Amino acid sequence: MxxxxxxxxxxxxxxxxxxxxxxxxxxxxxxxxxxxxxxxxxxxxxxxxxxxxxxxxxxxxxxxxxxxxxxxxxxxxxxxxxxxxxxxxxxxxxxxxxxxxxxxxxxxxxxxSDRILNETLYENVKLLSATDDNGKAFQKVLAEFQEEFKCCGLVSGAADWGNNFQQNYKSCECSKVPDSSCTSYDGKYVYKQPCISFIKDLxxxxxxxxxxxxxxxxxxxxxxxxxxxxxxxxxxxx
Known part of the structure; x- marks a missing residue:
């Protein structure tokens, strides 16, 4: 054997x-x-x-x-x-x-899956203009994301922030010399690109x-x- x-x-x-x-x-x-x-x-x-x-x-x-x-x-x-x-x-x-x-x-x-992701992101835009604890927690997370990836707002740009823009614009504010990637919104120079594309890339x-x-x-x-x-x-x- x-x-x-x-x-x-x-x-x-x-x-x-x-x-x-x-x-x-x-x-x-x-x-x-x-x-x-x-x-x-x-x-x-x-x-x-x-x-x-x-x-x-x-x-x-x-x-x-x-x-x-x-x-x-x-x-x-x-x-x-x-x-x-x-x-x-x-x-x-x-x-x-x-x-x-x-x-x-x-x-x-x-x-x-792509459809669900899009729906989720568009639904979460509401949290940027919210004032409750859930909204504030989400705003903090997105503010950190904006600062890291040089973007502003979730799907439509700075307008997504609604009445909360003035309290959160710092995280997406452009440098002192704005370039083509920046735009003026509510008296502030902020990044033009919304964060949705960066999130999808990740x-x-x-x-x-x-x-x-x-x-x-x-x-x-x-x-x-x-x-x-x-x-x-x-x-x-x-």
């Missing part, structure tokens, strides 16, 4: 160690995107606010599961445990199938990061399926 190939066995161990490190990296990146305040509070506030980070939340769960599977694969390879290797194979296959399903659903509902950047991780992970997962099944069969033929 053929024995277990030492090359396959240790390749499987090294692969799963790297797989475990990938899980840590995915978890770290997903958490970084999740806690980023650049656009999260702006697109999740308001009456029609929606959770735009479902994909990121899924990645957090996937990263944690991959760490567990990587550990399971390492132990299965070193102990030559068919049970551990089978569990590793099944778990990895389920993750791969879920990724494919999530990708198909994401592509199918892309236009719907959301798109986060989506690209998620897609890139998913594709790279799919390649690693397929290799893991092959390695684990080869080692599983070799152990069975001992």
């Amino acid at each position: 053929a024995g277990v190939s030492g090359c396959i066995k240790y390749s499987m161990f090294i692969f799963n160690f790297l797989f475990w490190l990938c899980g840590i990296l995915i978890l770290a990146i997903a958490i970084w995107i999740r806690v980023s305040k650049d656009d999260h509070e702006i697109i999740s506030s308001g009456d029609s606010g929606t959770n735009s980070y479902v994909a990121v939340n899924i990645l957090i769960a996937v990263g944690a599961i991959i760490m567990i599977l990587g550990f399971l694969g390492c132990c299965g390879a070193m102990k030559e445990s068919r049970c551990m290797l089978l569990l590793f194979f099944i778990g990895l296959l389920l993750i791969l199938l879920l990724q494919v399903a999530a990708g198909i659903l994401g592509a199918a509902f892309k236009s719907e 959301v798109a950047k986060h989506i690209i990061i998620v897609i890139g991780i998913a594709f790279g992970l799919a390649v690693v997962e397929i290799l893991g399926l092959v390695f684990s099944m080869v080692l599983y069969c070799q152990i069975g033929n001992k």
Whole structure:
């Protein structure tokens, strides 16, 4: 009977160690995107606010599961445990199938997601002219965003601020020498560009990061399926 190939066995161990490190990296990146305040509070506030980070939340769960599977694969390879290797194979296959399903659903509902994002942003304009605590909290977040990205207002420019403009113009005020990117509004020189385009760009950047991780992970997962099944069969033929 053929024995277990030492090359396959240790390749499987090294692969799963790297797989475990990938899980840590995915978890770290997903958490970084999740806690980023650049656009999260702006697109999740308001009456029609929606959770735009479902994909990121899924990645957090996937990263944690991959760490567990990587550990399971390492132990299965070193102990030559068919049970551990089978569990590793099944778990990895389920993750791969879920990724494919999530990708198909994401592509199918892309236009719907864009529509919901637009509706949320336009709905949140009301918060800029509000005077309640919810409105003030949102105004503080947008003021910080305006200062960082050199924009003013949410969708229509400085006019979005309504009666609150004079109290918040500082965050979108142009330099002492205004240029073509500035405009005059209510006696102040402010940035002409509304923040909606910058917010959409940030959301798109986060989506690209998620897609890139998913594709790279799919390649690693397929290799893991092959390695684990080869080692599983070799152990069975001992």
